[in-house]
Amino acid sequence: EVCTAVKGPFLHQVCEAGGADIAIYLDPDTALFAPLDPLVAMLQRDDILLTPHLIDPNEDPAAILDNDLSASRTGIFNLGFVAIRTTGEGARFARWWNDRLLAFCYDDIPNGLFVDQRWCDHVPALFDRVKVIRDPGYNVASWNLSKRKVAITRQGEILVNGATLRFWHFTKLGPTGDVMTKRYAGDNFEVYEIWRWYKEAVAAATDPAIPERWWAYGQFDDGAAISKPQRVLYRERADLQTAFPDPFAGGYQAWWKAEGPGRRG
Structure with missing residues (x-):
């Protein structure tokens, strides 16, 4: 809850501070694989950019239960990424999200709350100049691998359904992420190679002096x-x-x- 509650205040403070035309937020468990220049171009036309958990419908009953219904419970959009212009509708959104997260950023699905995400289901209805990014190269994760095929070219470029991979969201690093990735990656071995690289990078950056899952306010x-x-x-x-x-x-x-x-x- 506290980790996700910082997102709205962060964006709002960037807008209030001035000095930046756009702001892009990425969760700490994401990795960039290609430049984000297309987002900058999008923000010349639109003020708020969001990526949905799913951009193609699942047909398999198991995938519907795992992915479609999960998104219905936790939010249509994945807020591991959001990009805004720091003026206009982008600034108005940042203030609104700031206020909602400071008061209601709770993991309470029975009462319609899932930390920062469920609030943003309202964004296309409440704000103008909102763009929903449907490019499969953005926000690749276990919840959409059932509909995204990953390939690596001879030149080393990573493609997702033929589009350039921009960033991957390595959610739930550990047993849960492994199970869901294997379930939907199947024999798409490039997925496992990308995960291997990420796990090695995390291990190299881990400070052994910090206890696992330590939290100062626990x-x-x-x-x-x-x-x-x-x-x-x-x-x-x-x-x-x-x-x-x-x-x-x-x-x-x-x-x-x-x-x-x-x-x-």
Whole structure:
């Protein structure tokens, strides 16, 4: 939630600061394979660029369950990428997304929220000068490999359905990503070669001094882990936020043990 909540504020701050005509956001688990000059050209005509999870419909029932319905739950557009002009509709979008993410960037699919993404289902209805990029070379990932064939030419150029690969989104690095990639890449061996390169690059950049999945805000000051129920209750109750302005100190933790839902009767 916190990692995705920074996107809107980042774009809004770029717009407010001035000095840049366009802003392009890419998730940290993406890699560029070709220049993004075409995006710059698109932003001469449009103010907001989005890439949908899918640009071709699946027919296979398993792929529909894995990919089409997943996009219906988590958002039509993948917000591992967004590009805007820093004026006009782009700036208006950045302020709107900033406000929504600061207030409602939660992983709560039953209530219609999936962090930053579900909000952007509204973008084509709320804003003008929006372009949906349907080029298969953008935002390639496990969720669209069922409809994208990857090839590497003798000259080393990587093509996706015949188009130049611009960037790949290496989502869910690990067992989940491996399973979904193998399920839909099949015998498209170029996909595995690209993944091999990425895993080696990540391993080379990994700092062994940082514990795996470490997060600075995952514990109370005494080292006890903060549970999701403790976190959700605090964010939903203004009285607790007022009573315990520093939730990591001992006050909120003591209250939870004595009076909160976690106490024993």
